[in-house]
Amino acid sequence: MAINETVGAWLSDMRVAHRLTTEQIADAAQKYGCNWHGSTISSMERGGSRADALGNILILLSALNDLTGEELTLADVLGDDFTDGGNALTGMAAALQGKPVHLTPYIYIEPSQGRQPTSAEMRMASRLGVQPPVLVRNVDRLYGHSVDTEAAERAGEGATPQKRGRETRIIEGEVADAIENEPSIMEQLEEMTGEPDGR
Incomplete structure (x- = not known):
């Protein structure tokens, strides 16, 4: 998702959650030197081009902090x-x-076979609070195939959905541990290059 879309979705969620109008947010933002109107806020919520400017994001944060009493951050x-x-x-x-x-350089470890997450993995990623590629990377590192395949293998042929569900919950715990203990970026660099500083 692009930054302007992310900001727009967040802004819309905040406005609805706090029962604010676009005009209230625009009015609160005006004290920070902008000339926004309700239509400006509506445009930002739809991912308009103004939503991805750092200055505008900071003004939105200040205005919403004023309106909600929260201490929102970037x-x-x-x-x-x-x-x-x-x-x-x-x-x-x-x-x-x-x-x-x-x-710090970001190292992306390609999931095995470049596969997309399954529906079960998407749900598991959501429950664990991680991005699906992070979950897939760790599942592939642990098992070499999807959560679905691992659960089916563990449950055995002809297993009931309940049995597969129990196995999936056990797998979820294993994957959560793997994510928590995943090597740091520097450890990954060292492993790839054999050098302590990754060079």
């Missing part, structure tokens, strides 16, 4: 899709303070 808006566990936010904080930006 991570609340962008979430894990764009913050890489805080890596990009750390870089952004450094950049905003006039410091050099040095992000």
Whole structure:
């Protein structure tokens, strides 16, 4: 999902959750120097081009903090899709303070056979609070195939849906442990290169 779409969806969810109107948000934002109207907020909610500008995101956060009494942050808006566990936010904080930006390289380990997550894996990723590619990567690392295949193999031929469900719950615990103990980016670099600094 593009940043403007992510911001738009978040903004819409916040507005509805707090029973705010687009006009209320626009009015609250005007004290931060913008000339927004309710139609501007509606456009942002639909993923309009203004929604992905950092200055506009910061104004939205300030306005919504004022209206809701919450202490919303950039991570609340962008979430894990764009913050890489805080890596990009750390870089952004450094950049905003006039410091050099040095992000930790992101290493993507391709899932085996480049497969897409199954429906069961999508649901499991949601329950575990991780992105589907993270879940697939760990499932493939553990079992070499999908959760569905692993549950079916464990349950045995002709197993009832209840038996497969029990096996899936056990697998979910194993996958959660694997995700929690997944090697760090630096450990992955070291493993790939044989060098402590990944070079």
